[in-house]
Amino acid sequence: MTDHTTTSAAIGTTTTADAPVIRRMRHDTVRRTLRIAQVVRLTPNMIRIVAEGPELAGFVSxxxxxxxxxxVxxxxxxxxxxxxxxxxxDAAAGTLTIDFFDHExxxxSDWARAAKVGDPISIGGPRGSQVIEGPIAHWLLVGDETALPAIGRRVEELPAGVSATVIGAVPGPADEQAFASAATVETRWLHRDAAAATDPAPLLAALAQVDLAPNTFVWIAAEAAVARAAREYLVGERGLDKRWIKAAGYWVAGQADSSAKNLGED
Ligand SMILES: Cc1cc2nc3c(=O)[nH]c(=O)nc-3n(C[C@H](O)[C@H](O)[C@H](O)COP(=O)(O)OP(=O)(O)OC[C@H]3O[C@@H](n4cnc5c(N)ncnc54)[C@H](O)[C@@H]3O)c2cc1C
Structure with a gap:
């Protein structure tokens, strides 16, 4: 069901000349029912679902x-x-791809594991976008399995002439993903059990090995306590300017339907 059409509008920016800009856009909220066109195990612990259907018309992200x-x-x-x-x-092909981490x-997660080609998939939004713009020469993209869709998309959308370092935490080599990019990208994978996804230590150890060159923008998403610890380390111990970091808890251990978006901004 399509409630109404999508229009988008920029509603505000946070800017200074020497720092990145977060351009916030609002989109009309549209609820869509699509059809699952493809289900693949992208990696052992990630289910990729490709959806299609006439209601995808006007989708904006x-x-x-x-x-x-x-x-569900x-x-x-x-x-x-x-x-x-x-x-x-892919507006031309009329498809929308979403990757679901398979957790207990x-x-x-249960729904994605059982999903089959031909099933309906019901989505709403996006209601808004936060477009990060500015004098960014290098991206440091850090996260766990739930962050990989956003990291992969960011890397794939980066232009030539910038560079990125990806630090991704996954259970093992089979869960690593390859991202195509026009940018120069270095990827460092951390292997730890999915059960250890709430332990910040591996990510903090990896961050300790990273140079924070000028004009590096840091984006982090992981379990909320892990993302918070990583942000606190970079801002508190490494002196990273808060305008150069965006961190979010994409899930909260032990709590259903929970996240901590925009850490440090609330
Ligand atoms: C902006 C944003 C974007 C996101 N994008 C993605 C994405 O593209 N792909 C993706 O897979 N996830 C993504 N997530 C994370 C996803 O929303 C959560 O993992 C969500 O809780 C999963 O819902 P559920 O019904 O499976 O589990 P819930 O009912 O929410 O949680 C049930 C139990 O599972 C635990 N749990 C939740 N997530 C995990 C996990 N990853 N590992 C281990 N235990 C977990 C909870 O703590 C809880 O105890 C995103 C989150 C945010 C905020």
Whole structure:
């Protein structure tokens, strides 16, 4: 069902000449029912779903770390909704790709594991986008499995002439992903059990090895305590200017339907 058409408008910017700009855009909220065209195991722990359908017309996603709501039916028939990244929107082909991390005990993760070609998929949004712009020469993109869709999309959308370092935490080599890019990209994978995704130590150790060259923008998403610890380390111990970091908790250990978006801004 399409509620109404999408229009987009820039609603505000945060800017200074020497720092990045976060251009905030709002989009009319549109609920769409699409059809699953493809389901693949991208890696052992990541399920890729490609959706299509006439209601995709007018879909807008202005930034790699946008999110849509995925609506599923919970165990008791209740409506459940969770945030997922529009990993790739191909307007010409009329497809939208979303990657689901396969974890225990989540209704949306359970739904993705059982999804089949031909099933409906119900999405809402994105309601807005935060477009990061400015004098950025280098991107440091840090995260766990749930961050890989946004990191992959960011890397793929970077132009030539900039560079990026990706630090990705996954269970093992088979869960590593390859991202095509016009930019120069170095990827460092950390291997730890999925059960250790709430331990900040591996990411902090990896960050300790990273040079923070001038004009590096840092983007972090992981379990909330991990993302918070990484942000505090970079700002508190490494002296990173807060205008050069955007960090989010994409999930909260032990809490369903929970996140901590825009850490340090609330
Ligand atoms: C802006 C944004 C974008 C996101 N994009 C993506 C994306 O593209 N792909 C993606 O896979 N996830 C993404 N996430 C994370 C996703 O929304 C959460 O993992 C969500 O909780 C999953 O819903 P669920 O129904 O499976 O589990 P829930 O019902 O929310 O949680 C059930 C239990 O599982 C735990 N849990 C939740 N997530 C994880 C996890 N990753 N690992 C281990 N335990 C977990 C919870 O702590 C809880 O105890 C994004 C989150 C945000 C805020």
């Amino acid at each position: 202005g930034a790699p770390d946008d999110h849509v709501k995925i609506f 039916e919970g165990a008791d028939g209740e409506r459940v909704m969770r945030d997922y990244t529009p990993r790739h929107h 005990g989540g209704p949306v």
